[in-house]
Amino acid sequence: GAGVSQSPSNKVTEKGKDVELRCDPISGHTALYWYRQSLGQGLEFLIYFQGNSAPDKSGLPSDRFSAERTGGSVSTLTIQRTQQEDSAVYLCASSPRGGPTEQYFGPGTRLTVT
């Protein structure tokens, strides 16, 4: 079946602009995660959604970052007033259920802030 999809695949933006990144999880998966992959920090957790529970936002690096998940499916990660240090690959993963179990990643969105 279809895997996790993300859009856009690449995004170049000017410093100070807002960006929105989209994730479509695998159908039926209740858990959704956002991670960031950068040269200096490796792969790091950002935010987690599970069903109708309040999201775990403990990994968001600043209040410029926010995310929502509508209807328990599609998720959008928003970065306001982008900075050069936000340049990274943003990865989304979904899982059939919450907790310690397999996560399937999308191809990522490469964000470049100029």
Added chain:
Amino acid sequence: GENVEQHPSTLSVQEGDSAVIKCTYSDSASNYFPWYKQELGKGPQLIIDIRSNVGEKKDQRIAVTLNKTAKHFSLHITETQPEDSAVYFCAATAGGTSYGKLTFGQGTILTVHP
């Protein structure tokens, strides 16, 4: 929080040889340990995982071992092939308040020479 250390950072082998990548973790509550393979320009792909109630798991040429007492786990690839060349990441996660969010090692660049 959890900390995962991964070694080596780079590994070069001849086709047909075995490759071993090792990881240690810090949180004794961690109970799920996946391994991911990432090819250039793609998202991480889950290749094998192991839970804390199992000491070893094998899938064709790939095996993972877990030593809970020492808090380390390893990936073993036998009969390596050029298409095994990629970056490999280990990860760990606990249940409870960690909600299954993954903490990753820094990655190992595996190169298999024909």
